[in-house]
Amino acid sequence: MATFSLPPAPPASSPAALRTLTSQRRSSTKPELALRRVLHARGLRYRVDRPLPGLKRRRADLTFPTERVAVFVDGCFWHACPSHGRRPVANGEWWEVKLSANTARDRDTDAHLAGLDWCVVRAWEHEDPVLAADRVEEAVRSRRAPRA
Ligand SMILES: [Zn+2]
Numbered sequence: 001m002a003t004f005s006l007p008p009a010p011p012a013s014s015p016a017a018l019r020t021l022t023s024q025r026r027s028s029t030k031p032e033l034a035l036r037r038v039l040h041a042r043g044l045r046y047r048v049d050r051p052l053p054g055l056k057r058r059r060a061d062l063t064f065p066t067e068r069v070a071v072f073v074d075g076c077f078w079h080a081c082p083s084h085g086r087r088p089v090a091n092g093e094w095w096e097v098k099l100s101a102n103t104a105r106d107r108d109t110d111a112h113l114a115g116l117d118w119c120v121v122r123a124w125e126h127e128d129p130v131l132a133a134d135r136v137e138e139a140v141r142s143r144r145a146p147r148a
Contacts (some may be wrong), residue, residue: 013090
């Protein structure tokens with residue numbers, strides 16, 4: 001597993017930037033709760049915010065341990081969504097490194113889990129929770145199908 005190290009964070013450049021930084025929630029964000037509601041209504045039962053096999057300090061937002069499906073609801077800012085991701089101008093270089101490291105870590109997590117025969121489903125926070133739930137449900141059900 002690759003490790004990712006960063007220079008220490010610079011002080012927040014403005015009160016607004018500080019708010020962005022400190023509002024980074026690790027789990028049970030609004031989009032995640034919306035997805036959970038839809039999945040629950042469909043009778044799917046998941047575990048919340050669990051550590052991942054073989055990965056220190058990384059957790060999945062939702063896991064289906066029996067089917068080995070891990071679900072991540074990625075925030076548009078922190079995970080550099082192609083539609084809404086933005087690089088702050090203040091402390092731009094640090095942010096460039098930070099956000100690139102986040103993306104690299106996401107890909108590393110995906111590769112690691114795939115190597116353990118886990119299925120990874122990633123949803124963006126901007127995504128319609130019903131459509132995200134469709135993808136999760138499809139992954140979970142396909143994993144339940146008897147193997148040939
Ligand atoms: Zn987005």
